[in-house]
Amino acid sequence: MAGLQDIRRRIRSVKNTQQVTKAMKMISAVKLRKSQERLVALRPYAGKMMEVVRRVVGRIKGDATIQPGPAARAFLFPREEKRIRVILVASDKGLCGGFNANVLKAANAFVAETTSEIVHLDVVGKRAAEWARKRGLPAGAEYIGIPLTGLQRVVTEISESAAAQYNAGEIDALYVIYNYFNSPMSQTPTVFRVVPMELDRRVEGRDALEVSHLLEPDPNAVLETLLPRFVETELLRNLLESSASEHGARMAAMDKASSNAGDMIAKLTLTMNKIRQASITNQIIEIVSGANA
């Protein structure tokens, strides 16, 4: 029977696909683990860095006798955001569920809402680059096909040029749009302003109670070396968050695809068995009626 043949062929093809998705899931799991390890190692450092920067900033803001230098002033007292630089982080490859769609949706919303002019847009990942081209946004640097070990270089490059632009007054703020890594199964598209730093009032209030810090050799020297490191750390963290999110999203998507393929195979096998049963029954009936005749 032709139907039987067709179904057998379909089952075989679905099985092949399932094998591919299973393999991709495994690969993603390994990559996820690598990204996650680095992220988990960096988070305490980034957290401490944030804490220290907040303390120093709180100290300088609270003491009128300190005259912040140009770099420090720009960082401490936000200017009106006329021109901004945005870094959009997505992935190179698809097949990772809503990973890219979500972050690009966030980017669309951001572009629609912002009143400032985006003078510089860096894109990390092919999907982000394609999106920027389609929207006709001013393209800055494109980073495509960056391996995990190459992130540090990207970060150094972006943070150096961004810090220079910021200090020169060419940009008034630096934003990163990326996927925040909650867990392997869940990511949140996030818009994060790196500079000027957002100080939350609670932290400022608490630190005001503390004895103020001595900043040696002097407050400006400390700030001027601390700030670039801070920007770099935050960027690296964001990129790692995105990388871990991507692999997590792909792993989840491939897991779902594999189980869908399994369901499909079960259904097709059932249909195939039914048809086979029917044909056997038919043949028996033919034989029996032939014998009767």
Next chain:
Amino acid sequence: MSQLIKLEVVTPERPVFSAEVAEVQFPTATRGYYGILPGHTPLMTEVGDGLLYYVQDGQKHFITVFGGFAEVGPDRVTILARESETVDMIDLERAEASRQRALKLLKEALTEHDLAAAQAKLNASLIRLQAAGHPAGHGF
């Protein structure tokens, strides 16, 4: 002295060290070594390359630090190092090999830039060797 300081050393790659200690000394970028005892005035400064030591149960222990920042409070010292390792993490053979390489580079260096790079490399390997108690590190 019953008071202790919480010493934390973290790098972008990993948290290196965290424990309650009695005393800490670390190298700064511009002002030599700072010794910290409990109750120190809050302070924030840039960390240089060199050896940090802490005293725990009357014993002196070393940690290498390369650049970064230190934040000191009355009961804590937080070091955000660019690179850092405890004595256990140091690979003696690798440090020695790196010292030899640096010495060779130093001899061959032609430009100012090469010279500075080779010198920095030599310093780093010597700091590691010294931390691990290798005889070559004592000339440093």
